[in-house]
Amino acid sequence: MKVLAGEDMSGGYGGADILHGCTVRVEAGEIVVIVGPNGAGKSTAMRAIFGMIDLNRGRVMLDDADITGLSMRERVRRGMAFVPQTANVFSGMTVRENLEMGAFLRRDDTSATLAGVLELFPVLKDKLRQPAGELSGGQRQQVAVARALMTEPDVLMLDEPTAGVSPIVMDDLFDRIIGIRTSGVAVLMVEQNAAQALAVADRGYVLVTGENRHTASGRELLADDNVRRSFLGG
């Protein structure tokens, strides 16, 4: 049973802190969504959890281990995977090479994982030899998620996976993400399309100026008039 938690995190990119005591927690088999207005520190919280920025206060726990000071490489090794919002594929490399890079730290046979990932994203089957940079936005997004899944992670972190893709592709991606949760992976994501994301979320965090404002199940947050009016556009 994997539990990933960023506890009481404060930090930023060197200047003033962006996060102010923010706490986020995700368990195996859960989809947890972070929503909030622009500049609330949603992506920063994700980056902090993955060790891409240093924390001034707080810690990151994976199960019972404090991983606050670990390198990204070590976090990947411990079962964490991250899909950034932009530049999330190796555009000059083929789709197959992208997936291979996802499994870079694995020394065992990855062909079963590859087959499983291609089952989840069948579109990619015919594109394996094509450079990822030549794919459409939605397909690229699929490559990005597929790359992250190649390590067979326990925790998958997605930073706005549906940014800039068409509504149909977006529905499709959400379906896939639900499929990933079903396989027992903990999914933590930041989403711009808050209403749709919260509808599939087991838990949602509303961040405002780097602090936790509301925390509840996705359905409760959607039903909360206050949250709806302030953050979900009515």
Added chain:
Amino acid sequence: MDDLLNAGALFANFVLVPGISYGSQLALCALGLTIIFGILRFANFAHGDVMAFGTMATIFATWLFQDLGLTIRPLPTALIAMPAGIAAAIGICLATDRCVYRFHRRKRSPAIMFVIASFGVMLVMNGLVRMVIGTKDRSFDDGARFILKVREFRDATGLQEGLAIKVSQGLTVAVTCIAGTLLFWFLQHARTGKAMRAWSDNEDLALLSGVSPERVVMVAWLISATLATVAGTLYGLDKSFKPYTYFHLLLPTFAAAIVGGIGHPLGAVIGGYVVAFSEIALTYAYRKFLIYLGPEGWQPEGLVQVLATEYKFAVSFIILIVVLLIRPTGIFRGKVI
């Protein structure tokens, strides 16, 4: 008919053969430069002096081997001395990386800082080489001179014009083919090679995939220093070794890497040949060549030379400027500096 063949032989002897060999040397230089650019993301001004340093070490090893009587005639001794030179060049590259570049990497300094730092490294290395081995011209080719001699060619074909192929030229082409093939195989298929391409493509995502930055950087220096030493030794065998000449090679090397698309290995190879052939074709005097091709008894006025050989560096400059103005990404759409 004979005139046509004579013109062909003349052209092959003075443009084609030297062009292929000089182009191969530049290709190796540019590959080393482009690898560092792809991984560390800065234009390494010290590359020419890494070449000089590696070649110097090769020369010392050559002398040692000659003293010990270890020679491989008809091939030059430098060929078996090269591993020592490569080791020395790798050593100095890793040492400078540790002392100079790592600090800036950790600080995430802008690329211009790296470039200026490499300029300093260039001056230090340049001085070091000149102090240790001196500024004189040195010839260290002790193998056989020719694969094909002018006289042999004339006797075999009955033509007036001769064609000579030096051992060093044949060696250059052979070694370039081997080194190039190994490098491309490594980048395409080896685990570390793929990690390097991934790093060059998208540094952050490579980090997220678990690629170790220090390791990728180390391998980049390894490859770059090896290629620099190989290129330098071949150039030295072909012409001669003079520290100042190697410093000058930096310009055509940059031109080659940028023409091909900097950060793009195949581009560097093609760029090397483009620059070499432009330099040689523009500074060759076509007078005799045209006499063979023109009507009987006709002679062109002057040497029919586009540029005097003293201006051969101008060719690199012109190529560099034209490429940067018209297609800054180069032939293969490399990165824009």
